[in-house]
Amino acid sequence: MRETISVSTEQAFSAPEGSVIFYYYPKLDESELACGEKALGVSGFALNWTNRIGFMDAGSDLLMLVLRRDAICDEDYKSKAHLVEAPLEPAAFLADWLLSLLKAASQQTYPYARENVDDVLADVITDRFEFLFQKSVVCETPQIAEAEKIYKKMRDRIFDGPDRPHTVRSLSRDLGVSAFDLRASCQSFSQIPLERMLTLLRLNGARRDLLRARCAPRKVSDIAMDWGFFHWSRFAFRYRSLFGETPSETLRG
Template structure:
């Protein structure tokens, strides 16, 4: 079965991937334009997710699954020379309560497989990521994209139920071979920065109306201001001071969307998220989301 859906808000796209738990927050300016496409087969799901703006994503993959991902490298200098722009690829074994950042214009193909079908539990019990050879991963990612492309044009050659299982087996066989020839990794170094970033965002979201500063967060979390800034920058590629504002603006947007059904004043929502200067809040909000808080409330 083929499914394709478009979205105009990060909150709408959170529920687009079957079996996933997700929260999306917009972290770069511009109107939101997102799309998901999926081919659902027995025990196998081919997914493609595109988003026009940068996003912070908190997510958990379906339980008992292994995720193959291929995130293309957008390097204009390589493309100008006609060389293949490879990316980041691999298998994720324990994607539970994770955080990631996607660039503006992201295009991410993924494959969801049953863990029991391809995974050597004894070998992978201590690993979180399995690094796949880029050339092989890029070839198989192109194959997945070609299947999605054919399905979107209604020329999907495997539309009959009697061959769905055959295609699922073929996909599993190819990716099991890639998995077995990949490199198992211990918890990556970036995990420490991710843990610190989680503490920062949890503190902001637990008390959004408080006037948080880098110094106050340093005292409350017991982490030096230097380490807070460095961890946030290395993990998100966004300065900590800006992250503090982005998280609160996204929180205000969520409440504005909910207020369409349970009316509230925009000014009250702004104050709930620590914005006490109305015009400054409206300016920052419009700069990020491409519309005013009042327009969000009335849409």
């Protein structure tokens, strides 16, 4: 898959069990695929990437390939969670090759059975990336992985449903984590202060419910209050600043 992203966004990554992800991320700055996991270069392999969260910068251009883990690495890697940095020059060459395959897949017709072509391509792709993996360097799992766990628990708790407006203190009690650790984990993982992150998550929750309300009508004001926004004009301003439209425009579709 290849994905280009025009705005900064949070994304969920969940590779199938027993897989390895090759990634090529040609953005020469401090961007990260999964927060706290900075590859030394812009390409590499990620293991055990199930239910991960990453923050993608504006202008991101990401290429990812899913490979069977047992096809490219031995048993020593199967229980470890880390990144493997791929040498940039051959990785860039293979990335360009993959992009050409993606383009050809939507244009080319074959005079023989397509499944035969797919089988051959699968073997060739696996062989080339197994060789690249063998030339790559292991990066240890970063300590920030613990901060990611706390952030995910907080995020999931908020999106479970707005049974009440969430505050730093209520989340701290619900998760059994001190307010200090909650703030520190959010800041180190997302680079966004906790209070700002809570506002962003609540706005996203409100947008989700507004989209659902197109089929099951509800008032914008009720949805806003569900998510802890009690000042209508302030909510509308924040909402429009983030999504480029008013809550009422979202509801109308």
